[in-house]
Amino acid sequence: MKVKEVADLAGISVRTLHHYDEIGLLVPKETTEAGYRLYTQDDVELLQQILFFRELGFPLKRIKEIIDDPSFDREEALRMHRSILLEQRSRLNRMIMTIDKTIQHAKGEIQMADKERFEGFDFSRNPYEEEARKRWGDTAVDQANAKAAHMTKEQQDAFHQVYVNLAAVRHLAPASEEAQTAITAWYVLLNEWGNYSPEAFRGLGQMYVADERFTNNIDQFGEGLAQFMCDAMGIYADNQS
Structure with missing residues (x-):
């Protein structure tokens, strides 16, 4: 099947499949002479598994690590x-x-x-x-709940604006320049009142989708924002390594 057929079958965007290909998560086993991606039945089964993990809130990098592991069952x-x-x-x-x-x-x-x-x-x-x-396994930052409970009014306003800015670009790829600029502002703001390494930042993003309380609060600014932030934060962490 071609990329559009697979996208329609799975209910995801063609852009998503292109992104999975670019990061090596789901690389079609065949291409036509014209360069069109062709997905086999094995590719479709792997896509189903990837989407199962996405439903659980796993970031793309972690999904790749899991399915690439020789012990993966x-x-x-x-x-x-x-x-x-x-x-x-x-x-x-x-x-x-x-x-x-x-x-x-x-x-x-x-x-x-x-x-x-x-x-x-x-x-x-x-x-x-x-x-x-x-x-x-898990790399989430368990200190996040305690830190969030002690924000000042100014910090809350600053956080609110960052969420608004991120919600405005959530339709773009998490790796896009606009998304990474907005998520960098989030990283900088967090480190003004905490101490987050890139890996801790990644872990915080994972918590946004692993804990429905975070997801519900963040998605008030725009549906899917928590997942978008999780992916963008993971890409940011990767770029710092």
Whole structure:
């Protein structure tokens, strides 16, 4: 299949596939004499696995490391992903039941105890992140929560503006000049009140997508911003090495 056919099949952009090719994550095994990429069935299966990892919030560089590892077991990875999705489905079902009860309570059809209002919510842990960390390791920066809690009003305003600037370029490739300029400003700002090495910066970006609390807060500035920042921060870290 040609790149447009694969993009349409997977529901992603042609630009995304070109980027995967450029970084060596998914390089089509064949090309035509005219230079068009041709994707085999093996390429399509590998793309599916890459997108599974993306769903889990893994940055592209880490995905490449995992699938290039000789010990990588595709079937094991699929089983893990299935387990994670089943747990996520169970949690969502509990939340849907809570919503249904809340609607009935609002209509006066049932009485709802305060404790019932919060069934399905669990911000104390992230089982998807935990299982992924156990299997493939983790470089996230665990100090980020504590640091974020002590920002001044001026820092909050500065952070807000950086998010706005990043949201404005999130439609571009994370490796683009505009994206890297905006993410560099983020790195500089963070180091005005903390001490982030490029690797710690990468880890913070991974937390943005591994912890849904971060994702939800960041994506208020634009859908997909957390993932975009994670990818851009990983590319920034790579460029510093």
